[in-house]
Amino acid sequence: MELTLDRLTREFGPKIAVDRVSATLAPGVYGLLGANGAGKTTLMRMVCGVLRPTSGEVRYDGAPIERMGDDYRALLGYLPQDFGYYPEFTALDFMEYMAALKGIGRRDARDRSLALLERVGLAGEERRRIRTFSGGMRQRLGIAQAVLNEPKVLVLDEPTAGLDPKERVRFRNLIAGFARDKIVLLSTHIVSDVEHIADEILMMRAGSVVLSGLPAGLVAEAAGKVWEATVPAARAEEFEAVLTVGNVRHAEGGRILLRYVADEPQVPGSASVEPTLEDLYLYVFRDGRPGALGAPVDVRATRASRGDHFKEA
Amino acid sequence: MARLILFELKKMLARRVALAANIGVLVFLVGIMALNVVQNKTTNAQGEIISGTAAIAQVRTDAEEHAGPITAERAAADIAAYQNAVFERINRDAVGEMTGSAVYDLMFQSFSDEEVYELYNGYWTWLLRPWRIAREEPAQTAARVTPEMAADWYGAAAKLTQQDLDDGQGGIWEYSPAERAFWTELRASVPTPIAYGYSGGWDNVVNCAAFLVFAILAVCVTLAPTFSFEYSSGADAVVLATRRGRSLLVVAKVVAAFAYATAYFALCAIVIVGISLVFYGADGFGLSIQSMALSSPYPLTAGQAALATVGLMYVACLGFACLTLAVSSRTRSTLAVFLADVVLVLLTGLVPSAGVGVLERVLALFPLNFSNFSVLFSALESYPLGPVVLDLISMVLLVYAVLALVATPVAAVSFRRHQVA
Numbered sequence: 001m002e003l004t005l006d007r008l009t010r011e012f013g014p015k016i017a018v019d020r021v022s023a024t025l026a027p028g029v030y031g032l033l034g035a036n037g038a039g040k041t042t043l044m045r046m047v048c049g050v051l052r053p054t055s056g057e058v059r060y061d062g063a064p065i066e067r068m069g070d071d072y073r074a075l076l077g078y079l080p081q082d083f084g085y086y087p088e089f090t091a092l093d094f095m096e097y098m099a100a101l102k103g104i105g106r107r108d109a110r111d112r113s114l115a116l117l118e119r120v121g122l123a124g125e126e127r128r129r130i131r132t133f134s135g136g137m138r139q140r141l142g143i144a145q146a147v148l149n150e151p152k153v154l155v156l157d158e159p160t161a162g163l164d165p166k167e168r169v170r171f172r173n174l175i176a177g178f179a180r181d182k183i184v185l186l187s188t189h190i191v192s193d194v195e196h197i198a199d200e201i202l203m204m205r206a207g208s209v210v211l212s213g214l215p216a217g218l219v220a221e222a223a224g225k226v227w228e229a230t231v232p233a234a235r236a237e238e239f240e241a242v243l244t245v246g247n248v249r250h251a252e253g254g255r256i257l258l259r260y261v262a263d264e265p266q267v268p269g270s271a272s273v274e275p276t277l278e279d280l281y282l283y284v285f286r287d288g289r290p291g292a293l294g295a296p297v298d299v300r301a302t303r304a305s306r307g308d309h310f311k312e313a
Numbered sequence: 314m315a316r317l318i319l320f321e322l323k324k325m326l327a328r329r330v331a332l333a334a335n336i337g338v339l340v341f342l343v344g345i346m347a348l349n350v351v352q353n354k355t356t357n358a359q360g361e362i363i364s365g366t367a368a369i370a371q372v373r374t375d376a377e378e379h380a381g382p383i384t385a386e387r388a389a390a391d392i393a394a395y396q397n398a399v400f401e402r403i404n405r406d407a408v409g410e411m412t413g414s415a416v417y418d419l420m421f422q423s424f425s426d427e428e429v430y431e432l433y434n435g436y437w438t439w440l441l442r443p444w445r446i447a448r449e450e451p452a453q454t455a456a457r458v459t460p461e462m463a464a465d466w467y468g469a470a471a472k473l474t475q476q477d478l479d480d481g482q483g484g485i486w487e488y489s490p491a492e493r494a495f496w497t498e499l500r501a502s503v504p505t506p507i508a509y510g511y512s513g514g515w516d517n518v519v520n521c522a523a524f525l526v527f528a529i530l531a532v533c534v535t536l537a538p539t540f541s542f543e544y545s546s547g548a549d550a551v552v553l554a555t556r557r558g559r560s561l562l563v564v565a566k567v568v569a570a571f572a573y574a575t576a577y578f579a580l581c582a583i584v585i586v587g588i589s590l591v592f593y594g595a596d597g598f599g600l601s602i603q604s605m606a607l608s609s610p611y612p613l614t615a616g617q618a619a620l621a622t623v624g625l626m627y628v629a630c631l632g633f634a635c636l637t638l639a640v641s642s643r644t645r646s647t648l649a650v651f652l653a654d655v656v657l658v659l660l661t662g663l664v665p666s667a668g669v670g671v672l673e674r675v676l677a678l679f680p681l682n683f684s685n686f687s688v689l690f691s692a693l694e695s696y697p698l699g700p701v702v703l704d705l706i707s708m709v710l711l712v713y714a715v716l717a718l719v720a721t722p723v724a725a726v727s728f729r730r731h732q733v734a
Contacts, residue, residue: 050550
């Protein structure tokens with residue numbers, strides 16, 4: 001099972017939303033990281049076949065998905081950003097409707113719907129109208145509908161947006177549970193959402209994938225670029241204006257502990273610290289510069305056992 | 314497929330706006346039809362104003378007094394009898410020089426209330442229609458009719474069509490020879506003798522059929538979000554990524570839209586036809602349409618005319634349903650879809666033709682206009698399309714059929730090709 005993105009490009013007038021992205025995805029969880037407007041949603045829509053690329057194509061096991069049509073969509077589960085729903089439907093109505101759209105028989109539809117609603121923590125809420133649901137409940141309903149057809153390709157676009165931390169943790173665990181033997185593409189701009197569940201991270205900026213690899217390998221790329229320094233609290237704003245600050249922690253004596261990313265220490269007394277994925281994210285997207293880890297990253301060098309299934313455009 | 318259709322119906326009807334529109338229009342129709350019965354007024358032979366079912370019964374009695382086939386002989390005999398009755402007491406030569414209101418006063422001076430009541434029975438006005446001049450009293454018309462003229466009552470009735478053709482709808486339309494031949498032949502096909510009598514229920518259906526535009530509007534309100542809501546809510550991304558999202562879903566939406574439009578229109582039509590027939594009576598189905606309007610050139614019965622009007626409104630309803638689906642598939646704004654419908658369904662009834670024959674013919678194609686009895690059955694609205702001449706009934710059928718045949722694929726293709734951007 002292999003999903004190939006081949007020089008996938010989407011233009012909206014003069015704006016290039018996705019710029020010649022190529023990748024080959026095997027089963028596993030892929031965390032697509034990027035700021036708002038980086039092109040994640042557009043890329044995912046093209047992967048799901050709901051948005052036609054300006055050029056390039058998506059292939060599933062070598063077959064263009066546009067040609068596969070219904071056959072490809074039968075393998076697909078998709079939770080879009082701003083998941084649209086029918087407010088007057090109950091959760092069970094919605095699940096059964098989606099089951100009908102996914103070609104699942106009536107009896108199976110009811111059984112699977114109830115089982116999935118229970119699995120996502122909506123047992124007992126089946127008869128409630130969706131409009132009365134909280135954001136977290138709606139997102140859980142969204143993931144339930146996405147996996148209703150036991151998809152081979154699961155695309156989740158910002159599934160944790162708007163959720164409180166507890167809901168986000170719950171959601172991450174759900175996704176991890178559903179991800180087995182699937183190609184899961186999960187986009188977010190919240191690093192911690194994918195830090196623990198993604199087998200591989202793709203970082204997007206301005207329509208292009210600027211960095212990719214295994215989380216541990218990528219984090220290692222930021223080694224020696226993350227610094228901590230203690231500075232007077234009164235100068236905090238001054239430092240935040242000129243540095244890419246990841247964290248500010250108040251210390252005793254009117255001082256603060258500043259954590260920042262930079263090629264070289266920028267504050268006297270800075271000490272190098274262990275990087276995290278969030279530090280890497282900040283480093284990559286600092287000052288509006290794309291992928292500035294010195295020389296362009298050779299993602300192939302960061303591949304481990306998952307193999308060379310991702311390549312830069 | 315059946316499940317998808319049921320879900321689509323549920324989506325349509327679960328929306329509060331749709332629910333309110335559907336129930337609101339039904340309640341409105343029941344109310345207006347009830348008022349139509351309650352507010353019905355007429356005067357009896359004693360000059361008293363009576364209303365409601367009593368008025369309906371009075372009108373029925375009046376019409377049934379003269380019910381039956383109107384042969385040429387009977388027409389001539391009845392006209393002679395009317396002339397004898399009227400001119401026995403008033404001067405035949407003098408009424409021609411008088412104003413209508415003066416003749417009216419003279420009738421009351423010369424006859425008892427009961428006699429005047431009989432002499433103003435609608436039958437006499439109808440019988441004298443071939444020679445009647447606008448704003449003329451029946452006695453004035455009768456004064457001009459000679460026995461020879463009365464003997465050729467059918468010839469005079471047929472000439473009404475020729476007069477209308479010569480008049481060219483008040484000078485705004487010049488009928489081509491093909492159109493003249495079309496209407497003349499149609500008039501010639503009217504079966505004789507014309508059957509006169511009471512057909513109040515069917516008359517009322519025709520008169521109230523225009524209220525069905527509200528049913529059409531309710532259908533438009535309900536169908537407006539069919540596709541646009543998917544786009545505006547973001548549900549398009551979910552459904553279009555499913556196995557049947559770009560294939561069977563479109564079919565299910567269209568079938569559900571047709572099923573709903575048909576069922577709802579039928580319900581509204583049942584209210585109008587049902588209340589009319591229950592209170593006004595179902596008799597008179599087989600009477601000639603000419604008993605409702607002598608100038609009509611159609612070989613139809615009163616009942617057929619009523620059902621044809623309702624049927625055409627149904628055709629328009631389906632046409633607008635398809636148009637609504639097509640517009641809905643092209644825009645995210647449900648309001649924009651609904652406004653387009655309101656303009657076409659309602660506002661076209663308010664646009665004057667301004668004496669322009671072509672505009673008159675275009676406007677006649679909209680439901681609020683063609684549901685008017687005189688526009689549909691006696692205004693001689695014809696459409697010369699090359700060598701073929703179509704009347705308004707055929708043209709309405711053609712236009713809405715074409716609309717449905719074009720709009721439905723547009724809706725289907727637009728949704729299938731919709732890009733979530």
